[in-house]
Amino acid sequence: MKKSVENIVLEIKDKSELMIDLAYSSLLYDNKTIAKEVYDLENLIDALYQNLQKQTLEQVENKKLSINDALAVLRLAEAGEKIADAALEISDVELRDVELHPILKMSIRESDQVFTRVQVESQSILCNKTLGELKLGSETGMYIRAMRHGDRWLYGPDKNTKIDSDDILFAKGPEDGEKHLINLASGKTSKI
């Protein structure tokens, strides 16, 4: 299996799941910028999928990939494509310019893992640290899915992403992790 095939499967998987979280965030925070990002990511996934199909067929032709392995690759990528489509449907609700019924909004927010949006204050311990240094995922359970830095948006930030004062974080995680993140961002607590 050529390295790029598995890389593309993984990218489709991770991006499609990011799209779902972004789509729900766009609805919950009535945020069209995030909803439009879901559209851009769908285009990216389409391109990745086409590239993957071509590479998979080439590797089958060159006997570098067995039929069974190729089928699994195509099947997984197809599933990711479906998930991306579902994310698009969700963000469409936001883009149709209809405010979600408050009861429905509340209900979605309180799913298995809650969605939250927090602003980082200047006195917060989070300022000037990278996500890699902070390890918010393992320390609070909260998983940053998008952030706004001034006029710039970052979707699916990685461990090298630095948090600055006034950044707005869109995160997902367990209910008690949310309180912890809010306290860290406000500067109320400095214990990560």
Add this chain to the structure above:
Amino acid sequence: MKKSVENIVLEIKDKSELMIDLAYSSLLYDNKTIAKEVYDLENLIDALYQNLQKQTLEQVENKKLSINDALAVLRLAEAGEKIADAALEISDVELRDVELHPILKMSIRESDQVFTRVQVESQSILCNKTLGELKLGSETGMYIRAMRHGDRWLYGPDKNTKIDSDDILFAKGPEDGEKHLINLASGKTSKI
């Protein structure tokens, strides 16, 4: 909006996302029991979806739900249905009796959030505690998606679920959360 409508939307959302995690876990751990559970959950989602459509139409007829709210409800449920279908496709790869290519398996395991499977040893601090008491989600970032207790399986356990010695936990979360969970389950550390 009648309470049950939003409850059903939420259940479809949470169950469909659980299905995705279970489907990948079934592939990674070559586990047909988990893959079959994805099939059972798909049947449940179909039933929920039909129930939701009926209730939504009835509430529109009785003027208890606006057309716009009803459209949003149907759209969100449809997206959940699509995600469930995608999960089914993933678990089909497992059920087709084809072992996933090791490189592809490794790649999926190491996505944005890793999947892990740990056995709880008798000396572990986790024994005889509920998930609600342990708060593993906010303390380690690891989110238990399924567990095996003797011959019994539990999918999407809740805060009342108790962990016992010898239980096998299937979890998802950040890479450094995995190490923490492994150390807790083995009894190597008792600091949650």
